[in-house]
Amino acid sequence: MGAYFSDIFFGLKSLFIGLGITFKEFFKPVVTVPYPYKTIKMCKRYRGHIELIEDEEGNPKCVVCGMCERTCPSECIILGSKAVEFEVEVKGEIKTKKKKVLTKYDLDFTTCSLCGQCVESCNFGALTFSKDYNLASSRKEDFHFDLLKRLKERNS
Amino acid sequence: MIKDTVKQALQDLFPDPEPVVEEPVAQEADGEEAGDSKKKAKKKEEPRANGVLERDHAKYGCDLDVQLEPGELLATVMILDKASFFLESITGVDWIKEDQLEVVYDFSRYDFEICRVVIRTRTPRSTPLVPTISKIFPGANWHERETHDFFGIKFDGHPHLVPLLLPEDADFHPLLKDFKP
């Protein structure tokens, strides 16, 4: 009989303790962010999709070595390049040299697993993560990024 | 301690408990550590002989490595059950060059004496058949079903050998080396 009543008493007590906790929380400020009206800043290392980095002249720093293409686990990077001849002055004489120039940098973001190995593997510091996270779309094609085009749009 | 007793018990199982069988294997294991010289690699082509082998835990992550015939499996597992081992996992390896399928059983214990026992048994690729241990370890039920899914190894006496992870009507075995998706 004693156990019966103590069970009821302590049971009720535990319930009131719980009620007290939620009551206290009731008056605390909200912690959520009303998303479309307010956004938060992404942290420094936020890994979004990748973005090309330009040099002083506004051209991509990329030298088309193909490291990113090779390390990508999801094989979602496709590079395109063409050889361009250009002249350099070496010890007073002008020489023509060949250089690969980036013509295409396609990122298929639908298969990207955001591991960041492409940026890590780049020895020329030509890739960075974008801070863009508003990426919802109902079409698959919206996620085939042409990074070169994006770079140009950013510059213009 | 437990390692030695289990090793003793396991060695008693084999008809030829003389360490003759083991020695060359042990040497090979050493050879692996030294590096992969071509001679040893060639020598390795032959499958390992049956027997118990003690391994370096730090290097391989297991303590006892037992190779046996499918027929001896149940007796071995019984010994491990008595020594209160638990079944960690069952998996297969497809040795396509040797035309064999290997079933690997991982056992471990719930105590502070590290003792991981690996049991390997091989079965021909054309008619892969291994006795089930799900009578001794009911937990083996799912593992065996999974192995059957992936390798097509039949477990003799298994109560419910239907695909678990693959679709119900799957007739392919994706982890076989000659599997083309």
Next chain:
Amino acid sequence: MSILSLHNNLNTYLFLAAILFGMGIYGLVTRRTLVGMLIASELILAASSINFMAFNRFTAPDPTVGQIFTLFIMAIAAAEAAIGLSITIAVYRNYKTVDTEDLVDLKG
């Protein structure tokens, strides 16, 4: 007598009770399951209650008596339903059927 003042007429209630009673009889005969028969018998009880209440309202000198009787009928009906249904469940559990035709074992 207008159709809208039917509720002030004793015969309306007696007719209704008769109809419900007839339905109850019909159900009791045609139903083949124990539960169905129970439902029909509830209808018969309702019919008798309506009669009690109607006479109580229109003819009886002490209008409490009929109500008290109806209350007793309710209590008995509830008891009957409880017992009847528990028997049904017990029968079902043992014979796997509540069909009166199949329950030959219950015949003497």
Next chain:
Amino acid sequence: MSGPIRIQPGETFTLNVGPQHPATHGVLRVKMEMDGEYIVKAETVLGYIHRMHELMGENRPYPKVLPNLSRLDYLGAMGYTHGHVLAVERAAGIEVPERAEYIRVITVELNRVASHLFWFGAFVMDLGGFTPLMYALQDREHILDALEGITGSRLTYCYFRFGGLCNDIDDEFIARTRALIPRMRKSLKKYEALVTGNIIFRKRLEEIGPISPEMCRKYGATGPVARGSGIDFDIRKNEPYSVYPEFDFDVPVYHECDSMARYKVRMDEMEQSLRIIEQGLDKLPDGPIMPKRKPKLIKPPKGDYYQAVETARGSFGIRLVSDGTKNAYRFKLRSPTYSNMSLFDEACEGMMIMDALALMGSLDLVIPEIDR
């Protein structure tokens, strides 16, 4: 008229719990043979999100498998990646700098707390209480923020590399983590009062869903499920790896074998993880995070390697069979919940469906990790 439960054919009916069911936390299906509210027989059907990670591991060079491991268990991704890098490092013989190992341990433990927090919320939600989930998610958010600050993502981190880490931690992370520990301790007290002491909660868990130690052994249950059954088994202690021997922490073990014991084990584990994180931050050595000498191409020598780690759900093992090439010959993932879940079919027989689902919740299921 008393006796054992009578099972009569024709009186039972089949209830499909799942593949879309709130209590299964994903696409898991349990075919239950029910007698009223009682379960007569249950059969778990898996494979709805099977992705054949093992085949992927065999088709790709080792580094390309790294991001896959975080996809196994999206709640405790760090622990699984840890197991993977340790296995490959063991096979290829790569030395890991001490600082990297310390950071690995800190992040793994942070992730363990986050995983347990989410489990806590989801478990209480299984039992019908929604508010604790929200509180748990608020706390978890701080942990995820800290981890996002160093790894760049919130769930599938892919932070570890063979030999070390992809980038070093910064002061902000340390400050965040230090601030997080007392906050977490306060929250744990709150949960204790709000949930653990609650009479309804206790009545729903105590003596419900018993799993005997023997059953644990037969089914190979590990992690909190085994520890809730009185088995003192934690890979971090029993088979120490990484720098865990340097830390002072306890392994909570409860002998009640019921759902409440498993619940308490996880709640205590959070406290122990906080202790590890605290010590790790104190002891954190300086130095590089990647080894000086690291092979360009990872080609482990021929052999058969096994590495087990203690993740949030139990002992996760990787069996790596190498044939000396840059791809693994066999890449077996031993997932803890797979074994833990396999005992559900037997354990829930004769239970009421509510209790069975409480038991299922206490097993801490993450379906992608079972299906792999």
Next chain:
Amino acid sequence: MNPTVATGAMGFLTGDGLAGYADAIAGFVFLIMLAITVIGGLIACNAERLVCAVSGLALCFVGVAAIYYYLNSPFVAMMQMLIYVGAVCITIAFAIMLAAPEDSQKNGPAGPLSGPLAFITAGLVTMGLIGLAVNTTFAVLPKLNMGGVKLIGAELLTSYSMVFELVSIVLLIAIIGSLVIARHGRSK
């Protein structure tokens, strides 16, 4: 236009005012309740599936309760709702769920002739009763009181206390008996 609305409207127009209209409403509602009772009864004894039959029974009881209300005894009406709809019907529905799987239900007539025969029997009984009701003149005695709830309670515990106690014993026995009969052999 049917006479219902017509009378009501006429009453309203001819200066009886709202009173006639209200009476018309009362009469109209009574008709509806009458219909509900009969329809419910018909469903209860004719429905294919037993669950429908129980719902019909519940409907019928609601109608009967309304009729009790018209018979100046709201208390009994409410008791009718509380006991018949809230307890008896639900118990029957429960029993159907427990003991009558839908597949094994054969609710057709027992024999080829039983349906018509039953109908004729029931019809004759009904006609007989109606005839009886029409042909009898019931003596109407003057009312001694109004028959309120308080009086019912007082009489239950004074004049009818013996019956009251007996009924409570019957109920108790029914509860215990049904528990004993229906107890499942399950024990954990």
Next chain:
Amino acid sequence: MSLTIFNTVMAVVIAIAFAAANAAYLVWAERRGAGRIQRRPGPNVNGPFGLLQPPADGIKLMTKQLMIPAGADKALFMVAPVLAMAPAIVSFVTIPFSDTIVAHSMNIGVLMIFAFASLGTMAILLAGWGSRNKYGVMASVRAVSQNISYEIPMLITVITIVMMTGTMDLKEIVTAQSGGLLNWNIVPSLSSPLMPVAFLIFFICSLAETNRAPFDLGEAEAELVAGFHMEYGSMGFGLFFMGEYANIVIGASLITILFLGGWGCPLGLYPGVWWFLLKIYLVIFTFIWIRWTFPRTTIYGLLNLSWKILIPISLFNLLLTAGLLKVF
């Protein structure tokens, strides 16, 4: 006669409107309250403080297609939501909001509310059975056994109150409690020392009768998905929802009338309808607060609570009160 009928009709219309408005806005209040307890804002987009959310939800529900599952019993399936909503609204008719604002005062008001509440139980049963869904059937069996077992302690407690005040008229029960806090039924007096306990029992029972958490076993979303109204969409679901909230208002009103002095002020001054509204919304807030604090009970724990704790204690209270009333 004429005017009373006219008034009754008007009052019934007002009662229905009140019930519907309450049902709609209690959903809003519930979501806001839950949000505050969980430290999030709740609905706040439609209109100021999200006040236009209920109409938006209503329009959405009404414009959706009414789906009837293939195996369902069509008649039962359609009738059940109406049956869930209608009795709840009818019960409003007899609830006195103040000594003048009452649609239809009955001398057996308490009984009437319980009589119509039992129809709601029938609705749950029919909904579960009619949708021919195993989860639905299990849930309705649960909900009905729960409703039946909690009706008993509830009625016993009501009988205690009726005994103390000597009437079943809700208005007179309130009148008996007029004159300040000390006359309320919740306060223990010499003849009824266990009244706070009775209040607690009644409160728990009304939680259970309205299928509110922690007793929402009928729609236990974690195990039975949504229970008896699992197969309902569009307005079928809407009616169940509104019926549930209308029942909550009735439960809160009953608590207020039976225990908290109805429209009386705690100090005995200025009684009026605002006090009544204040009290019922406080009780409803407590309902919401409890729902978002506790986990759900088990079915056997629930039945044990009723049969082993609530019924014995309420019976004891009844006997004690009867005895003490005779003495004093």
